[in-house]
Amino acid sequence: MVEKPEVLKKNAEPLRVDPSFKYEVMKEPDGETLKICFQCGSCTSSCPTARFSDSYRPRTILRLAQLGIREKILPSPTLWLCTACFTCTDRCPQDVEVAGVLRVLRNLAVKEGHIPGIFPELASNIYETGYVYKIPEMRLRKRAERGLPPLPKASLDKVDRLIELAGGTKLMKPKEAQ
């Protein structure tokens, strides 16, 4: 027998609905397309992440956003499984900017302090090196041994300035220090 989703179980906690949530999403660039989603499911059926995940469904996330059930979206680590490949956006028959709406939702999640652990680490790497991943010394030595040119160095003062302009400096500090 297929188990009922948590929200449909008899003693499930009632969900809080925030009627203003969809307007919060729709005032951001790409977010305005949320209102034209008619729930056909093409985004989910073409999403490469959904194919390998039991919980990640872009169609469901958009429906929850339309209904204003923010508590099921913003704190959820599932939101971060999107790889921004844009397949959903290409396939949507309604021209919903699905990947854009998901980006808006992640930005709102960050503003509320919901950032999965790996992201501050990746952000620190960009801060320190200009790259998302720190390239190990051993790999740099091997490049040199094989006569490959050194990797380009990032202009860290410009990276610093970009992060500051994007509001990243504030978000990267621990919440209590803001």
Ligand code: SF4
């Ligand atoms: S493909 Fe477009 S219209 Fe269909 S569910 Fe996804 S976002 Fe909504």
Ligand code: SF4
């Ligand atoms: S952009 Fe995200 S939601 Fe859309 S198809 Fe790619 S992984 Fe799936």
